[in-house]
Amino acid sequence: GENVEQHPSTLSVQEGDSAVIKCTYSDSASNYFPWYKQELGKRPQLIIDIRSNVGEKKDQRIAVTLNKTAKHFSLHITETQPEDSAVYFCAASRRNSGNTPLVFGKGTRLSVIA
Amino acid sequence: GAVVSQHPSRVICKSGTSVKIECRSLDFQATTMFWYRQFPKQSLMLMATSNEGSKATYEQGVEKDKFLINHASLTLSTLTVTSAHPEDSSFYICSAEDRLKADAEAFFGQGTRLTVV
Numbered sequence: 622g623e624n625v626e627q628h629p630s631t632l633s634v635q636e637g638d639s640a641v642i643k644c645t646y647s648d649s650a651s652n653y654f655p656w657y658k659q660e661l662g663k664r665p666q667l668i669i670d671i672r673s674n675v676g677e678k679k680d681q682r683i684a685v686t687l688n689k690t691a692k693h694f695s696l697h698i699t700e701t702q703p704e705d706s707a708v709y710f711c712a713a714s715r716r717n718s719g720n721t722p723l724v725f726g727k728g729t730r731l732s733v734i735a
Numbered sequence: 736g737a738v739v740s741q742h743p744s745r746v747i748c749k750s751g752t753s754v755k756i757e758c759r760s761l762d763f764q765a766t767t768m769f770w771y772r773q774f775p776k777q778s779l780m781l782m783a784t785s786n787e788g789s790k791a792t793y794e795q796g797v798e799k800d801k802f803l804i805n806h807a808s809l810t811l812s813t814l815t816v817t818s819a820h821p822e823d824s825s826f827y828i829c830s831a832e833d834r835l836k837a838d839a840e841a842f843f844g845q846g847t848r849l850t851v852v
Contacts, residue, residue, distance in 0.1 A: 664843040722769045723841055727778045
């Protein structure tokens with residue numbers, strides 16, 4: 622089955638700086654890679670996702686890159702703000718050919734210091 | 736966007752009792768729902784895949800007789816924790832997808848914090 626590794630487990634950045642979180646996956650058939658933000662005691666919220674037919678996707682201050690050959694994908698947050706502080710999870714699954722459940726990385730606790 | 740509603744949000748029960756958690760898709764049909772468990776400061780771990788009209792598929796190490804799943808309709812799945820013990824205390828979250836959409840996003844319920852005393 623799929624195995625997703627995520628690094629780092631914790632990340633502290635100064636407000637305004639960029640944050641990068643990296644994930645690798647093992648199943649070459651995985652083609653859907655979402656990123657979730659989870660605040661304490663709340664449900665995960667989708668912040669961006671990417672499918673295997675593209676290499677990069679951007680939404681305002683958030684971007685995700687995907688390298689299918691190396692089986693890794695990364696989340697980039699620019700101009701970080703204190704409200705970006707949360708736990709971020711990457712995930713991987715298959716779509717369109719027998720959907721599989723999301724397999725999550727272990728999470729990254731991001732702290733943005735004002 | 737699509738909404739998934741999960742109830743209750745918090746529950747405290749005594750050891751040995753059973754607790755039922757409901758997961759509803761409010762504006763779409765979900766032939767498949769997923770149940771996750773999240774321990775403090777840890778990731779979401781898939782427990783089981785709930786299939787409408789058929790038996791659930793459990794992940795390795797998850798006891799099917801302890802975590803009963805019923806998916807009787809296209810909009811409702813229930814997870815019952817039977818004979819609960821303190822080690823079952825955790826955050827349980829369901830997710831559902833609109834299977835009519837090929838590129839469906841997974842939507843999560845609010846989660847249920849279960850405390851067994």
